[in-house]
Structures are given as C-alpha cells and as structure tokens.
C-alpha cells in the first residue's frame with residue numbers, strides 16, 4: 579500500500595515528525611540512509627554536549643532541568659524515540675519526482691511511492707565550504723574567500739571536496755554555538771588542534787564556514803540555484819512536501835531541539851489537512 583507520508587531522515591527532526599504523524603494515526607514510514615541519528619553518532623566530537631539545558635529539550639525525555647546531555651546520551655534517547663517509529667534504515671533517498679497525485683522517491687532499494695513527503699535530511703549535516711571560489715551553500719554566515727587551487731582543503735564533515743584538493747588531507751569541521759573552534763575541541767575523526775596548527779604553517783586553510791544541508795536529491799524544481807530548498811515556511815511550493823529541522827522554518831528555534839517538536843506538530847496538522855478524509859490511517863486509528 580502507498581503510505582500517506584514518507585519522512586526522509588531519522589535525525590531528531592525526522593523522529594519528531596514521525597511521532598506527530600503517529601499521534602494522528604497517519605500512515606507513514608521514516609527512511610534513513612544510515613542509522614537512527616547518524617549525525618549525532620558520527621559528526622559530533624567526543625566532548626560535545628548539547629548547548630541547551632535539560633528543561634528545553636523535552637523531546638529527549640525526562641532529564642534534570644540544568645543538565646547538558648552528551649552526544650552519546652542524545653543518541654541513546656533518540657533511539658528510544660525511534661523504537662516506536664515505522665523505520666527503514668540503510669536506505670538512501672537520491673531523487674524525488676511527482677507522478678500524478680503521488681510522489682516517487684528514488685532510493686537505494688528502488689522506488690517508493692508516497693502521497694506526501696516530509697524532508698528531514700538535515701540542514702547542518704555537511705561542511706559548507708566555498709567551492710571553486712564560490713560558496714557551495716550560501717546561508718549568509720560564511721566567509722567568501724578566493725581560494726588558490728593548490729591549498730589543501732581539509733574537511734571532516736562532508737563530501738564538498740573542492741576540485742584540486744588532495745584526497746586524504748583532513749581538518750576540523752566547523753563548530754556551532756560557543757567555544758567550538760578547532761583550538762578547543764578535538765573532533766572524533768579529525769586532526770588534533772596541534773596537527774591543524776602545524777598544517778596551517780605550511781599554507782593550509784582551516785575553514786570555519788559552518789554547516790549546510792545536502793538537498794541535491796530534491797532536484798531543480800524543489801531547490802533554488804544555490805541548492806537550498808524552495809519553501810514558504812515549512813511548506814514546499816509543490817503539493818504535499820514539507821520540511822522540518824531547518825533554521826527559521828517557522829520560528830527561531832526551528833533548527834534545534836526546542837523547535838523540532840513544535841514545528842513537527844504544525845507540519846503534521848498541515849499534512850493531515852492535505853491528505854483529507856481519504857487519507858489512509860493506521861490500523862489502530864481505524865479501529866478506534
């Protein structure tokens with residue numbers, strides 16, 4: 579049966595969306611290219627703690643009001659949330675096309691049809707470096723630099739290897755929040771601060787240009803010339819496609835743990851109206 583909705587990405591935003599859809603009895607599946615919460619498993623450094631205190635992170639379950647969870651604790655808590663979600667892991671979505679009233683997601687395991695799609699593939703999962711002298715993901719917070727082609731670009735977090743950069747060179751990924759620069763933290767798989775400093779002496783560049791999302795799989799109809807999603811608030815201009823987890827979708831907190839559940843509720847309401855009474859419902863809902 580064609581699900582009413584496919585949620586792309588099982589990070590915190592996608593899991594929040596899934597929980598809201600479940601609460602409304604909307605038939606859906608959450609698909610994830612790797613493991614639940616992959617970004618917090620592999621793209622955070624060991625010493626990272628969430629920068630909002632416990633009382634703000636209600637979606638992560640009960641915790642002391644003034645606690646700051648570690649990345650590992652975030653993963654543990656999101657695994658609990660994921661345990662009740664209809665989930666398919668190890669499935670990468672690489673395309674999205676409209677076919678009549680439905681959407682077809684091209685995936686690593688063949689096409690999947692859906693009546694609607696929630697995109698939660700992450701707005702900060704990739705390294706946002708200028709590429710070929712131009713920013714690859716202009717969010718307004720990067721530094722535009724002219725990059726001589728022979729400077730080794732060292733990147734931990736993403737596939738944005740500018741042409742000419744020697745493969746195998748490394749560097750710190752950018753930080754978020756306060757005090758997350760290369761001199762203060764040691765990423766899990768990146769170079770140590772000392773290594774970075776030594777490399778800097780020989781002409782390396784340390785990019786502190788932030789993170790970005792990878793939306794190329796949405797295609798040209800759903801993205802702007804910079805590769806960012808076309809949207810008004812959380813809604814795509816195309817029928818039946820919503821976004822969750824991006825900064826400033828609806829409110830300032832849209833891009834963090836505080837905002838995910840609230841935005842997810844708004845999106846689930848909109849999606850429910852979109853599906854209308856003909857929308858299929860999960861068996862528990864139909865039985866009620």
Ligand SMILES: Cc1cc2nc3c(=O)[nH]c(=O)nc-3n(C[C@H](O)[C@H](O)[C@H](O)COP(=O)(O)OP(=O)(O)OC[C@H]3O[C@@H](n4cnc5c(N)ncnc54)[C@H](O)[C@@H]3O)c2cc1C
Pocket residue numbers: 586587588589590591592609610611612613614615616617618621622627628629630669670671672698699700701702703752753754789795822823824833834835836
């Ligand atoms: C370094 C860093 C630290 C942060 N610290 C905090 C913090 O302390 N507090 C806070 O509130 N916020 C923080 N944020 C912001 C935000 O909360 C996190 O980025 C959060 O992980 C975003 O959740 P998300 O679900 O939108 O994206 P992600 O967590 O990135 O999840 C996206 C998921 O989608 C999957 N995916 C991607 N593409 C595809 C595809 N094509 N097909 C299938 N699956 C796909 C990925 O594997 C991933 O599991 C931080 C962000 C960063 C980058």
